[in-house]
Amino acid sequence: MALTNLLKGSLVAAGLVICAAPAQAAGFSQFTFSTAATGTANPKGDIMLQSVTKSNGTHLNSFNLVTGALIQANTATTGTQQGPGSTDHGDDASGTAVELPNEAQIVASLGNLNLNNIIDTEDSRGKSIFDVVFDKPVNSFFFWERGMNSDLHVEALDSLGNVIAGTAFEITRDLWQSAGYKIDTTEIGGAQNVGSYGLKFGQNVAGLRLSSFGAADNGPDYKVVAAKTPEASSMAALGLIAGSLVLAKRRQAAKA
Numbered sequence: 001m002a003l004t005n006l007l008k009g010s011l012v013a014a015g016l017v018i019c020a021a022p023a024q025a026a027g028f029s030q031f032t033f034s035t036a037a038t039g040t041a042n043p044k045g046d047i048m049l050q051s052v053t054k055s056n057g058t059h060l061n062s063f064n065l066v067t068g069a070l071i072q073a074n075t076a077t078t079g080t081q082q083g084p085g086s087t088d089h090g091d092d093a094s095g096t097a098v099e100l101p102n103e104a105q106i107v108a109s110l111g112n113l114n115l116n117n118i119i120d121t122e123d124s125r126g127k128s129i130f131d132v133v134f135d136k137p138v139n140s141f142f143f144w145e146r147g148m149n150s151d152l153h154v155e156a157l158d159s160l161g162n163v164i165a166g167t168a169f170e171i172t173r174d175l176w177q178s179a180g181y182k183i184d185t186t187e188i189g190g191a192q193n194v195g196s197y198g199l200k201f202g203q204n205v206a207g208l209r210l211s212s213f214g215a216a217d218n219g220p221d222y223k224v225v226a227a228k229t230p231e232a233s234s235m236a237a238l239g240l241i242a243g244s245l246v247l248a249k250r251r252q253a254a255k256a
Helices: 003-020 103-110 232-255
Strands: 028-031 033-038 048-054 066-074 085-089 117-121 128-146 152-157 169-171 177-183 192-212 221-227
Touching (some): 066 192, 103 117, 117 128, 128 152
Antiparallel strands (some): 128 221
16 A cells, blocks of 8 residues: 555544544643733733743643633623623723623633733622633633632533533632732722632543632632643544554565
8 A cells, every 4th residue: 555545544544533432531630830921010901921830840832712602691680780790801901891791702801811801700699601612622721810719610611512521620719829910900999819720621622611600609700711732633643644654664664
């Protein structure tokens, strides 16, 4: 068999394997990280993420961002506080601040590297459940939370937007680590410390379900981005191609 035909066959086989393979059972592992950003001296202004360094020493400066959102629940209340999930930004920062945001406004708030653009959920009003998806399949997620005093529920979403069973993880308020800066946004009266925490999933996923359930969670105010990760299909194809190259060389050597 010619080498080119063998490679073509490998690519076809890779597609079949990936399409046919069932999702593996997986869950979130946890990690901490430090944050490098510009503008941290001004808690009211734009604070732009530059890089993160994980506790194992891994340095990352390239990220996948939120590109889509679906509102599963955002229980409206009376009066001016509509949320409980709203978009918010620093007093002098660019961004959107909307009490009852639509999905495009959620993407506008989360889909950038400005750490002073966040989702603000109310401390005791209803529940907020947002599904967010990223521009590429991802498995490592970096979270920031204003105040370091709230809990955020996280679940993984498959390529069809369904929650992957058994993946629920709660970032409780005791887990947040100081990110080394403060933010002062339009919905609060002064600067608050920001905490950070990281989650890594056992396989690439399309996105996350992010939930807050009222008073018990104390209204998490959060930002999330993901690390750039090679797509699982590409890695599988590369593995099959590499194996095919070895096999082809052995066959050629045997014929020589």
